[in-house]
Amino acid sequence: MTSQELINSGKLELYVLGELSEAEAHEIEIASAGNPDVNEEIRTLQNALRKYVMCFEKTPPLGYKRQVLEDLARQNEVRESEETSKKVVNEKAEKFEMLEEKSKTSNILLPIFIVTSLISLIAAVFFAYRMQNANNDLVNLNSDNSLVKESSLKEKETLLNEMVTVKSELQSALLSLEVLKDSNFTKIELISPDGTFKVPLYWNRSNGDIFVDGANMHAVREDKTFQLWTVNEGIPDNSGTVIPQVKYLQKMKGAMNAEAFSLTIESKGDVTDPSFENIYATITLE
Amino acid sequence: MANTAKEKIQQDHIPEEALVGLLKGKDQKALEYLYDHYSPAVFGIVLRIANSEKAAEKIFKEVFSEILKRITEFNHKTEKFFDWLLRIARSTALELVSKRGFKQNNLSDIVQLKVQEGILGNTEPAVSRDFLNNLNPEQKHYLDLIYFQGLTIDQIAEKFNQPANAVRNKAKAALHMLKALHS
Incomplete structure (x- = not known):
């Protein structure tokens, strides 16, 4: 089939409208690749269809932009927070005072959170004490004893990790308490x-x-x-x-x-x- | 490279290739540029496909999200960014409408109605109005069924109880008319 015959066949129109089978579309793509006339005809038809579609161009209502950009930012945040959800959160010691108000909350989950929080607090103190001991031990060790030094450093690292976990759990427990107490x-x-x-x-x-x-x-x-x-x-x-x-x-x-x-x-x-x-x-x- | 592109954004002009690079890096200014320059085209397609402001709002957000999610697929060597954007917007909107069962009315009737009521004419440039008005209702009907409702020739033939060949010829004629008007 010559270029002109292909152009006059009507197949290019169907190709641009997406109405050809995969095999037929592939044939057109092969034909257009080495043929400037066919290629130009396809481009003209595509431009014409695009122009038709653009007749319906409409500016979105005011406020959509903020919503769309906020949604996209939130999706990014969610992805990032899921990736870093197990990372360290800052401890806010003053929130312990909230535990004193525990009697005001009647929710069945509250005692569990309080007990968990107290255990977390005790664990935090315990780990701090152990870390201090580890520090003291480290100071007292002979500096030439590299194996012992390495062991103490590892213990210290483990303790730090445990403390981070305890802090994170404590923060979650306090946040849960806030929600359960909030009448809103x-x-x-x-x-x-x-x-x-x-x-x-x-x-x-x-x-x-x-x-x-x-x-x-x-x-x-x-x-x-x-x-x-x-x-x-x-x-x-x-x-x-x-x-x-x-x-x-x-x-x-x-x-x-x-x-x-x-x-x-x-x-x-x-x-x-x-x-x-x-x-x-x-x-x-x- | 990124700095150069950012400077160009500040001058309110950015080549497609640089824009795509910045979008891949989730650059906030590039996102705003994308919205400012392309949202009318995307919203127009979504609104025509969803055929309801409320459904269009929800779908419009998801279409934008999909565009950014698939931005890594874009290849400037094989396609213009604008054509790619319209293709993704159309396919995503059609898929969401189909999945969620939003009801599409007879779009060509609405086109005609909007033109008659001046709704379309009041909001669109005069060149678009002329372009649309030069198509007859039947031609608009077939273009809408194919592009905005995503129907195949066979589906249209079955829906309107017509021979597939007749539908195929009318669709070709409609696009041919578009080409004549365009040139």
Whole structure:
């Protein structure tokens, strides 16, 4: 087929409209690669179609830009926070005073958090004492004894790591306490399809904050993950990953409005749409 | 290289290749540049496909997210950035609409209605209005079914109970008319 015959055949129009089979499209691509006339005709048709599409160009409403950029920034933050979720958080010692108000909180989880916090505090003191001893031992050691020095340094490093973990747990416990004490939070229970268990969720409608208590959730396979969805006006929004069997409340992506919350089991990786056939627990709000 | 590109952003002009490089690095100014220069095109496609402001808002955000997620796939040697962007926006919006079951009305009727009501005419440049007005309703109908509803020739033939060959010829004629108007 000559260039002109191909151009007059109408196949190029169908190619540009995406209406050819893969094999037919491949033939056109081969023909156009070595043929300036065919190539030019395709480009002209593509430009014409683009011009038609651009007739519907419309500036998005005011405010969309901020939302889109904030959403993109939040997605980046979520990715980064997931990667660094186990890193060090700064200890705020003054928050221990909150423990004194424990009697005001009636939630069943509160005693567990208080006990855990106290154990964490004792452990922190204990590890500090041990580290001080290790430091003293290190000072007293003969500087020529390199093996002993190395051993002490390793012990010190281990103790530091343990302290970091304790600090992190303590911070999580204190944050959980804050949520449980805050009257702005409403406790909502997501219920499994068979009704045998519930997953508590705490939602602050005034600022959109959401926390999930995944302490009693089941473990899932390594390649699976629990995903929380906030449904508003029928549209599900990914509110983040819930880690099962974590004893502290987990902060999720906030939402000011919701008509339902659902936990689904998804394959690990980027999840943009819920697999509602794999619902783990859900609740529709009245 | 990055500094040079950033300087160009400040001058409100950046070559596509440099823009793509900065977007891959999640550069905030590049993101804003992308939005400022390309969001009307993307929103226009999304709105036509979703056919509802509310659904379009949600899909529009996800389309932008998808564009950035797939920015590493873009190859400037095989495609213009603008064409790639429109292709990703269209395919993502069609996929999301299909997955979530948003109902698409007869788009060509809406095109006609918008032109008649002056909605489209009031917001679009005169050159676009002329371009659209030179297409007859049937031509718009077929272009919309294919581009904005993502239907194949066979699906259109079945939906409107017409021979596939007749639909194919009408689609070709519509694009041919676009070409004539364009040139």
